[in-house]
Amino acid sequence: TYMPRPGDGAPRAVTLIPGDGIGPLVTGAVRQVMEAMHAPVYFETYDVHGDMPTVPPAVIDSIRRNKVCIKGGLATPVGGGVSSLNMQLRKELDLYASLVHCSNLPGLPTRHQGVDIVVIRENTEGEYSGLEHEVVPGVVESLKVITKFCSERIAKYAFEYAYLNNRKKVTAVHKANIMKLADGLFLESCREVASKYPGIQYNEMIVDNCSMQLVSKPEQFDVMVTPNLYGNLVANTAAGIVGGTGIMPGGNVGQDYAVFEQGASAGNVGNENIVEQKKANPVALLLSSAMMLRHLQFPSFADRLETAVKRVVAEGTHRTKDLGGTSTTQEVTDAVIASLD
Amino acid sequence: VAPFSTESGETIRATLFPGDGIGPEIAESVKQVFNVAGVPIEWEEHYVGTEVDPRTESFLTWESLESVRRNKVGLKGPMATPIGKGHRSLNLTLRKELGLYANVRPCNSLPGYKTRYDDVNLVTIRENTEGEYSGLEHQVVRGVVESLKIITRQASLRVAEYAFHYAKANGRERVSAIHKANIMRKTDGLFLKCCREVAAKYPEIQYEEVIIDNCCMTLVKNPGLFDVLVMPNLYGDIISDLCAGLIGGLGLTPSCNIGEGGICLAEAVHGSAPDIAGKNLANPTALMLSAVMMLRHLQFNDKADRIHNAILQTIAEGKYRTADLGGKASTSEFTNAVCEHI
Numbered sequence: 001t002y003m004p005r006p007g008d009g010a011p012r013a014v015t016l017i018p019g020d021g022i023g024p025l026v027t028g029a030v031r032q033v034m035e036a037m038h039a040p041v042y043f044e045t046y047d048v049h050g051d052m053p054t055v056p057p058a059v060i061d062s063i064r065r066n067k068v069c070i071k072g073g074l075a076t077p078v079g080g081g082v083s084s085l086n087m088q089l090r091k092e093l094d095l096y097a098s099l100v101h102c103s104n105l106p107g108l109p110t111r112h113q114g115v116d117i118v119v120i121r122e123n124t125e126g127e128y129s130g131l132e133h134e135v136v137p138g139v140v141e142s143l144k145v146i147t148k149f150c151s152e153r154i155a156k157y158a159f160e161y162a163y164l165n166n167r168k169k170v171t172a173v174h175k176a177n178i179m180k181l182a183d184g185l186f187l188e189s190c191r192e193v194a195s196k197y198p199g200i201q202y203n204e205m206i207v208d209n210c211s212m213q214l215v216s217k218p219e220q221f222d223v224m225v226t227p228n229l230y231g232n233l234v235a236n237t238a239a240g241i242v243g244g245t246g247i248m249p250g251g252n253v254g255q256d257y258a259v260f261e262q263g264a265s266a267g268n269v270g271n272e273n274i275v276e277q278k279k280a281n282p283v284a285l286l287l288s289s290a291m292m293l294r295h296l297q298f299p300s301f302a303d304r305l306e307t308a309v310k311r312v313v314a315e316g317t318h319r320t321k322d323l324g325g326t327s328t329t330q331e332v333t334d335a336v337i338a339s340l341d
Numbered sequence: 342v343a344p345f346s347t348e349s350g351e352t353i354r355a356t357l358f359p360g361d362g363i364g365p366e367i368a369e370s371v372k373q374v375f376n377v378a379g380v381p382i383e384w385e386e387h388y389v390g391t392e393v394d395p396r397t398e399s400f401l402t403w404e405s406l407e408s409v410r411r412n413k414v415g416l417k418g419p420m421a422t423p424i425g426k427g428h429r430s431l432n433l434t435l436r437k438e439l440g441l442y443a444n445v446r447p448c449n450s451l452p453g454y455k456t457r458y459d460d461v462n463l464v465t466i467r468e469n470t471e472g473e474y475s476g477l478e479h480q481v482v483r484g485v486v487e488s489l490k491i492i493t494r495q496a497s498l499r500v501a502e503y504a505f506h507y508a509k510a511n512g513r514e515r516v517s518a519i520h521k522a523n524i525m526r527k528t529d530g531l532f533l534k535c536c537r538e539v540a541a542k543y544p545e546i547q548y549e550e551v552i553i554d555n556c557c558m559t560l561v562k563n564p565g566l567f568d569v570l571v572m573p574n575l576y577g578d579i580i581s582d583l584c585a586g587l588i589g590g591l592g593l594t595p596s597c598n599i600g601e602g603g604i605c606l607a608e609a610v611h612g613s614a615p616d617i618a619g620k621n622l623a624n625p626t627a628l629m630l631s632a633v634m635m636l637r638h639l640q641f642n643d644k645a646d647r648i649h650n651a652i653l654q655t656i657a658e659g660k661y662r663t664a665d666l667g668g669k670a671s672t673s674e675f676t677n678a679v680c681e682h683i
């Protein structure tokens with residue numbers, strides 16, 4: 001039984017960014033399902049696109065006020081002079097942890113079964129420092145920055161996540177045999193935190209071996225904690241083995257704010273074809289919004305939404321192309337609404 | 342990177358490092374198979390020393406390195422670097438001294454050996470000398486460390502050149518450059534720029550660029566979409582191991598290092614496997630397939646095909662498989678079966 005505090009049923013404002021490409025389609029699905037459930041949330045919608053030089057201050061203000069945001073992908077122009085808005089948001093709001101939940105959905109056979117992995121990735125430093133320069137013509141350097149502060153807080157978040165979700169094992173992914181100082185510091189921080197959680201198993205795995213293990217024995221993994229780049233790769237690999245971008249939920253969270261989005265390839269906005277035919281898979285973002293409802297402490301709304309989505313996937317007649325079906329986003333959305341308890 | 346050519350009938354000298362752990366056993370298998378197939382190769386065997394050679398600062402002797410430089414071709418078993426200070430890792434010594442700048446790893450599904458992925462037929466080519474493996478790291482202040490990734494035009498161009506040369510020489514259609522230039526604009530940007538320059542010289546080979554996270558996902562969903570992949574050091578390390586996982590693991594994946602002046606040093610991807618060393622349990626397939634790569638480099642294509650087919654047939658039949666593939670055969674039983682098929 002969930003015993004709310006008086007007033008907990010008051011609707012909460014959530015910042016909504018439809019974004020680029022398939023973003024408006026899948027955020028549209030979320031909006032419709034929330035409405036159908038009469039979920040206690042309402043949206044403040046902002047038009048943001050990847051080709052803007054910066055995230056408009058009004059959007060940042062809105063998230064600061066509401067503390068919670070749900071968004072579609074923002075296209076990152078390749079080769080342009082601008083930096084990724086997805087990254088700007090993470091840095092601006094200090095959303096230091098990225099979480100992607102990669103698990104088999106019942107009724108959806110994939111190459112691997114029994115996969116239930118949560119990838120927790122450091123989101124603010126490492127290879128994404130943005131510090132690069134040309135030393136002499138033809139020689140460029142990029143700085144990977146690892147700090148004790150950021151390593152410790154991500155390790156703490158990972159163990160806390162495991163503890164609160166009754167997870168049994170945390171695996172730290174690294175390349176400390178080569179990057180002895182940088183990844184060494186990351187590991188040292190993980191070990192320190194691990195020692196405070198004797199009930200949770202801790203192990204370490206070198207990133208190349210980890211990739212091999214993921215495609216051969218993914219069942220062995222539970223929670224994984226990683227520096228920035230490895231997490232990006234591990235999460236995409238883990239998502240791929242159980243069905244892909246279109247169904248893996250996730251989000252970014254820091255001390256004060258949380259932004260929910262498609263878990264893997266959050267910056268991926270699909271291709272023109274799926275946008276034109278309106279056939280993006282809304283499952284990932286719907287599952288992310290169930291995560292959001294739980295985060296807002298509306299557990300029964302979260303459960304209802306998740307149950308309905310899983311039912312539709314399992315039942316199998318309403319699936320988008322990435323899951324081998326032909327349905328449109330709207331058809332899947334309608335099916336989810338029809339399956340709500 | 343001119344291909345090594347030879348008059349038929351001539352005997353080629355090649356360097357052989359049996360290496361440590363299971364190395365000597367699987368090297369023996371290769372020698373046996375080469376004998377049966379009548380490969381005209383005379384091995385110069387070199388062993389890792391018991392003392393550091395001051396000329397190389399490593400347990401590898403100067404003579405060993407000279408042997409590879411002279412022969413330009415060699416086969417290497419796994420080497421485990423003894424722990425201790427004052428010497429370089431064996432693999433690092435080889436890479437630096439021989440300028441081994443590209444690591445080539447073909448990954449093919451083995452017919453008859455079922456994995457979850459049956460349509461893998463790709464080659465990863467990894468830049469092997471710079472990038473994230475520069476070894477340049479320092480502590481800025483307590484609790485803050487930096488690690489330098491270095492990308493140079495020279496190293497990027499030569500690995501790209503090799504990738505396109507390889508694609509053309511091996512009848513491959515497409516080269517994909519794997520990168521993260523949306524985040525690392527300058528370093529990976531330079532790598533891409535070099536790939537594009539080389540691509541322009543090979544209009545008959547398709548060229549594409551794939552962001553590494555997308556590459557990971559596509560590889561596990563539909564590996565059949567890739568042909569030849571070329572990438573900086575760290576990405577190559579990760580992607581090549583991922584691909585090895587797709588086809589069944591370390592016991593099966595060959596590789597070959599390309600060095601300055603056209604050196605080709607083939608080696609299995611796996612380590613010395615101390616847990617099974619000396620027990621006649623190791624799977625010699627990876628080293629045999631590496632030896633096959635060496636033969637192809639020497640343009641002994643007939644011999645290479647015969648040995649390659651014999652290995653594939655033996656595994657496909659399934660009667661003699663080593664333990665890592667779920668079988669009961671010993672190293673020598675498997676090797677004998679391969680010899681039977683030649």
Ligand SMILES: Nc1ncnc2c1ncn2[C@@H]1O[C@H](COP(=O)(O)OP(=O)(O)OP(=O)(O)O)[C@@H](O)[C@H]1O
Nearest residue numbers: 244245246265268269270271274280281282322562
């Ligand atoms: N919610 C979504 N629904 C569908 N596609 C999505 C979604 N989000 C992102 N995409 C993107 O759409 C494209 C197609 O998705 P998928 O992961 O199936 O790739 P693929 O296997 O290369 O596609 P295809 O089978 O069409 O060749 C990819 O670029 C993918 O990242």
Ligand SMILES: Nc1ncnc2c1ncn2[C@@H]1O[C@H](COP(=O)(O)OP(=O)(O)OP(=O)(O)O)[C@@H](O)[C@H]1O
Nearest residue numbers: 421591592611612613614615616617623624625665
């Ligand atoms: N050729 C092979 N045949 C059978 N099993 C193998 C083979 N190569 C590796 N293995 C197994 O794979 C696992 C990893 O071995 P590997 O030697 O690659 O790693 P390692 O312990 O890191 O060795 P090293 O320190 O030399 O790199 C071991 O359990 C080993 O027995």
Ligand SMILES: [Mg+2]
Nearest residue numbers: 208209578582
């Ligand atoms: Mg490796």
Ligand SMILES: [Mg+2]
Nearest residue numbers: 611612613614
């Ligand atoms: Mg090893």
